[in-house]
Amino acid sequence: MLSVFWAVLQRDLWLAFRQRGAVAHQLLFFVLVVVLFTLGTNADPALLVASAPAIVWMAVLLSLLLSLQRLFQMDHEDGTLDQYRLSPEPLAVIALAKVLAWWTASALTLVIAAPLIGLLLGVPLAATWAMLASLALGTPTLSIVGAIASALTLSLPRAGLLLSLLVFPLYVPVLIFGSGAMHAAIVGLPYVGALELLGALLALAISLGPWAIAAALRVGQY
Amino acid sequence: MSHSPVMRWLHRFGSLPYFYRVSRIWAWCLALPGLAMAGYGVYAGLAIVPPDYQQGDVFRIIYIHVPSAWLSLFGYTAMAAAGVVALVWRLKIAEIFIIAAAPVGASFTFVALVTGAIWGEPTWGTWWVWDARLTSELILLFLYLGVIVLHQAIESPRTAARACALLAVVGVVNVPIIHYSVVWWNTLHQGSTVRPLGGSTMETDMLVPLLVSALGFTLIFGWLTLWRMRAQLLWRERRSRWVTRMIDNER
Numbered sequence: 001m002l003s004v005f006w007a008v009l010q011r012d013l014w015l016a017f018r019q020r021g022a023v024a025h026q027l028l029f030f031v032l033v034v035v036l037f038t039l040g041t042n043a044d045p046a047l048l049v050a051s052a053p054a055i056v057w058m059a060v061l062l063s064l065l066l067s068l069q070r071l072f073q074m075d076h077e078d079g080t081l082d083q084y085r086l087s088p089e090p091l092a093v094i095a096l097a098k099v100l101a102w103w104t105a106s107a108l109t110l111v112i113a114a115p116l117i118g119l120l121l122g123v124p125l126a127a128t129w130a131m132l133a134s135l136a137l138g139t140p141t142l143s144i145v146g147a148i149a150s151a152l153t154l155s156l157p158r159a160g161l162l163l164s165l166l167v168f169p170l171y172v173p174v175l176i177f178g179s180g181a182m183h184a185a186i187v188g189l190p191y192v193g194a195l196e197l198l199g200a201l202l203a204l205a206i207s208l209g210p211w212a213i214a215a216a217l218r219v220g221q222y
Numbered sequence: 223m224s225h226s227p228v229m230r231w232l233h234r235f236g237s238l239p240y241f242y243r244v245s246r247i248w249a250w251c252l253a254l255p256g257l258a259m260a261g262y263g264v265y266a267g268l269a270i271v272p273p274d275y276q277q278g279d280v281f282r283i284i285y286i287h288v289p290s291a292w293l294s295l296f297g298y299t300a301m302a303a304a305g306v307v308a309l310v311w312r313l314k315i316a317e318i319f320i321i322a323a324a325p326v327g328a329s330f331t332f333v334a335l336v337t338g339a340i341w342g343e344p345t346w347g348t349w350w351v352w353d354a355r356l357t358s359e360l361i362l363l364f365l366y367l368g369v370i371v372l373h374q375a376i377e378s379p380r381t382a383a384r385a386c387a388l389l390a391v392v393g394v395v396n397v398p399i400i401h402y403s404v405v406w407w408n409t410l411h412q413g414s415t416v417r418p419l420g421g422s423t424m425e426t427d428m429l430v431p432l433l434v435s436a437l438g439f440t441l442i443f444g445w446l447t448l449w450r451m452r453a454q455l456l457w458r459e460r461r462s463r464w465v466t467r468m469i470d471n472e473r
Contacts, residue, residue, distance in 0.1 A: 148392060152385050156375050165371055166389065169364040172357075173399070204395075215309065216388055220381035 004089040005097045012101030026067050027109050033059040034117050045122050052121040053179035060110055065164050067106050068146045076154055092210035099147045107139035130185030137198040138178040144209035145170045151216035239464040249448040256441025263435020271428050283341045289439035290334035295397050297327030302394035305387035317383030322450035328366035354407035358400040365393040379458055
């Protein structure tokens with residue numbers, strides 16, 4: 001089972017590396033969204049710092065949503081997903097490996113780019129650590145929950161829009177605690193509690209999520 | 223395994239023609255008492271119950287707001303339970319229940335949110351505030367709408383129902399969050415007043431119409447869902463023999 005996990009992880013990481021243009025596009029989108037938000041306010045520094053948690057987290061959410069379709073699409077189109085469904089190995093393990101590879105390619109780049117965004121928004125140093133920690137804890141949960149919705153909307157028309165509609169209500173707890181941690185750090189309040197709650201959500205997502213993803217992948221395919 | 227009378231009675235509901243026949247009587251048995259109880263509850267709330275010492279007459283909207291809110295949670299939990307049944311045992315009747323209950327639950331959620339806003343304006347001074355309970359109830363509305371939208375997007379009815387069942391099960395995490403939101407966060411919405419195991423902090427003459435109204439609304443929920451289930455059932459099975467025979471007999 002572990003060898004299957006490792007094999008799928010390696011394969012998906014190689015495929016993502018071959019398509020590193022897509023990763024670069026997503027990074028560019030992330031930066032552009034933040035810049036547009038900034039230009040949408042009147043660039044008052046106090047206002048920017050106060051709304052930095054919201055801006056950063058919304059930019060992360062939107063960037064992840066745009067590349068969620070990529071998670072299963074290629075495998076669905078060339079039949080690899082059918083082979084995964086038929087294999088004797090647990091589909092949940094394969095799904096978790098794919099989500100981990102996707103998170104490394106997509107979300108991890110955003111987390112690494114986040115301090116630069118923090119600089120643009122004038123986020124103080126202590127809050128930058130809170131931002132990194134909250135993103136590092138929150139984005140895996142977003143990946144797993146997003147994978148469930150992505151698997152449900154796999155071959156539908158207007159899948160991107162439908163995916164966003166389905167996934168936004170499920171993203172709200174991570175958003176609230178993630179931006180709450182950042183906001184507390186900016187104001188100078190303790191933020192470890194929010195990070196612990198993010199960790200709890202991650203534990204819930206990792207333990208139950210893969211089974212939901214496998215069930216979603218099997219919907220409509222008996 | 224299915225020898226006992228109870229199990230045999232339960233197994234009958236797997237049969238769609240039997241369910242269709244029986245649900246007609248049930249729907250009326252739910253509708254009449256439900257409308258009567260809800261009507262009495264609302265009437266008593268408006269005319270009989272004394273005014274609140276603090277809020278005066280404004281609080282009377284509680285007789286619609288609280289039952290609707292309870293039903294929005296009850297509806298989603300029922301959808302999630304039916305979702306588990308649909309995914310594990312693949313019973314068509316469970317799938318049809320989820321699709322039928324979603325708009326009814328969404329309507330009750332909407333009524334709860336709107337009556338809450340109407341109540342909040344004179345008492346809190348604002349139509350809306352992003353406190354924990356209101357926000358999580360709004361998320362519940364979006365979860366209901368997500369189920370409805372997903373069902374409309376998928377062509378095959380059985381695949382659509384299974385996808386909605388999965389979404390209902392995944393989203394049920396929100397229901398305990400709503401229920402405990404007033405315990406975990408100390409924001410604007412007040413804490414729970416009605417406790418089922420005794421110790422409610424509401425006067426009996428105010429509490430009884432509330433409970434009657436809540437029971438009435440629950441029966442109305444059941445009636446509306448059954449009505450929608452019957453329509454769904456007919457549409458889904460429109461090419462099967464029992465439906466075509468029934469239509470021919472009625473002509």
